[in-house]
Amino acid sequence: MGSKGLLNTLRSRNISEVIIDRIVNSILSGELRPGEKLPPEDEFAERLGVGRSSIREAMKILEAMGIVEIRRADGTYIVDEFTEQMMNPLLLGMLMAEKSSEDICEFKLLIQAIAFKEIARCSGFVPFDSCIALLDEIEQGRATDDEQLCSMLSSVELHLAEGIPNPLIRELYKKSVQIAFYLLLQVLQSAPQQTQLSLTTFYRDAIAALESRDEKLLRELLEHERSLLLSGIK
Amino acid sequence: MQYSTLFEDLPKGSLSQIIINRITDALISGELKPGDKIPTETEFSENLGVGRNAVREAIKVLEAFGVLEIRRAKGTYVVEEYNNQLLNPLIYGLILSERSMDELLDLKISLSNSVTYLVLLNATDEEVEQLRNYGEDFRRTMLDAQSTDEQCYKASIAFNVYLSEICHNKLLAELDAIVHKIASFTRHTAIENSRKIGETHLLPDNYMKQVEVIAGRDATAIPAFMEERRAVWEKLLL
Structure with missing residues (x-):
């Protein structure tokens, strides 16, 4: 049915949501600054004329939103920089949307391209050795089933992600790996041997290109993987 | 103890x-x-x-x-249909502007690169022409001394919303929309500053360049365009 306006379930706004709105608006208006400490729970409750449990509930929700940080025995602070905690709430719209396999695959490949470019350009430490070790294990047939194989392949990418200094891009990349997990599993289950080999080969080649910072080679490899995967899921 | x-x-x-x-x-x-x-x-x-x-x-x-x-x-x-209620991307923008501004800009540019690439691949010729119209509209608004900052902002949003629509990938379009909302303060600042320094043509020129790159259907032209875009943003934001 899915009606858009008049007949949608009416959600009752409880006190906690009103408190959250108040805090969010204070941040937007500049009255509350990132990094600032909020009043202690009991004082806050008294000033607003609400119960402590309402404040506590509001804080828990704001914490889940990645907007406040509750430091035990210290107090509650407005966050002032990116934290991993922000990724899920930020992307919720995207995560809940209806996604076709082609869209997921294409999306994953694009974010991967962004991630690889970052890794090639930055000077930090990238755990290439652990990635190679994982690929060795995969090729030695250590994965007991398709799901574990899929996990191991994803792990290679999650390890590579640690080499990305920009935390927004890093967490986005990790999230894209997660989003594409079940798609990858389907691809592996439908054409296992050939897919596994071409995937491990791709990662080995990509790692070599990343280590030598060869962006041109990386672009070619990504183009090749792109056509392989996109035709594979059709 | x-x-x-x-x-x-x-x-x-x-x-x-x-x-x-x-x-x-x-x-x-x-x-x-x-x-x-x-x-x-x-x-x-x-x-x-x-x-x-x-x-x-x-x-x-x-x-x-x-x-x-x-x-x-x-x-x-x-829920059957998710509806963003408490989660306002604007607030993340404010929080990130404190210490993560460079990183946010890098993400914005990287995404812009991906969207441009997909539009180049997936958009029809009619859609590209329509994008050109949005770009012309933005240019007209920016160059008109009587326009308010808000009008310029709206015209710029219209261009970018349509751009992400015609990449024909729902996930990327949604992500692009989210990042644009988070970084909306940078857009306001860029528009304001370009008017202050009397170079209101900078942003529209860059948008029209983007349309040309897309219309030319040559992906190898994208990196050069992105460098130009980064230069324009850095000029207007720093």
């Missing part, structure tokens, strides 16, 4: 946070779909080996997020 490690703070992410992430993961993978009924509090509690309070808290949070809905006497369900 002072215990140094025994009572050390548990890793970031209280129990309810972990359950929240677990439910979100199930939504990502499709194990839980819109309209699905989720397990009961007891089922969660028993299967995860956690207390019911943590489960209850997690469900409360996801209900506040607009992800779950409690249907009286029936149970808790994933």
Whole structure:
């Protein structure tokens, strides 16, 4: 049915949501600054004329939103920089949307391209050795089933992600790996041997290109993987 | 009695946070779909080996997020149609502008690159012409001394919203929209500054260049264009 306006379930706004709105608006208006400490729970409750449990509930929700940080025995602070905690709430719209396999695959490949470019350009430490070790294990047939194989392949990418200094891009990349997990599993289950080999080969080649910072080679490899995967899921 | 490690703070992410992430993961993978009924509090509690309070808290949070809905006497369900309520990307922009501004800009540019690439691949000729119209509209608005900052801002948004629409990838379009909302303050600043320094043509020229790159259907022209865009943004934002 899915009606858009008049007949949608009416959600009752409880006190906690009103408190959250108040805090969010204070941040937007500049009255509350990132990094600032909020009043202690009991004082806050008294000033607003609400119960402590309402404040506590509001804080828990704001914490889940990645907007406040509750430091035990210290107090509650407005966050002032990116934290991993922000990724899920930020992307919720995207995560809940209806996604076709082609869209997921294409999306994953694009974010991967962004991630690889970052890794090639930055000077930090990238755990290439652990990635190679994982690929060795995969090729030695250590994965007991398709799901574990899929996990191991994803792990290679999650390890590579640690080499990305920009935390927004890093967490986005990790999230894209997660989003594409079940798609990858389907691809592996439908054409296992050939897919596994071409995937491990791709990662080995990509790692070599990343280590030598060869962006041109990386672009070619990504183009090749792109056509392989996109035709594979059709 | 002072215990140094025994009572050390548990890793970031209280129990309810972990359950929240677990439910979100199930939504990502499709194990839980819109309209699905989720397990009961007891089922969660028993299967995860956690207390019911943590489960209850997690469900409360996801209900506040607009992800779950409690249907009286029936149970808790994933909403059919997700609607962003409490989660306003603008606020993340403000928080990130404190210490993560460079990183936000890098993300914006990287995404812009990807969107341009996809539009170049996927958009029809008619859609590209329509994009050109939005670009011309933006140029007209920017060059008109009588326009308000708000009018310029709206014209710039119209161009970018249409651009992400014609990349024909719902996921990327959604992500692009989110990042644009987060970084909307940078757009306001760029428009204001370009008017202050009397170079109102900078942004529209760059947008029209983007249309040309797309219309030329040559992906190798994208990197050079992105460098130009970065230069324009850096000029207008720093």
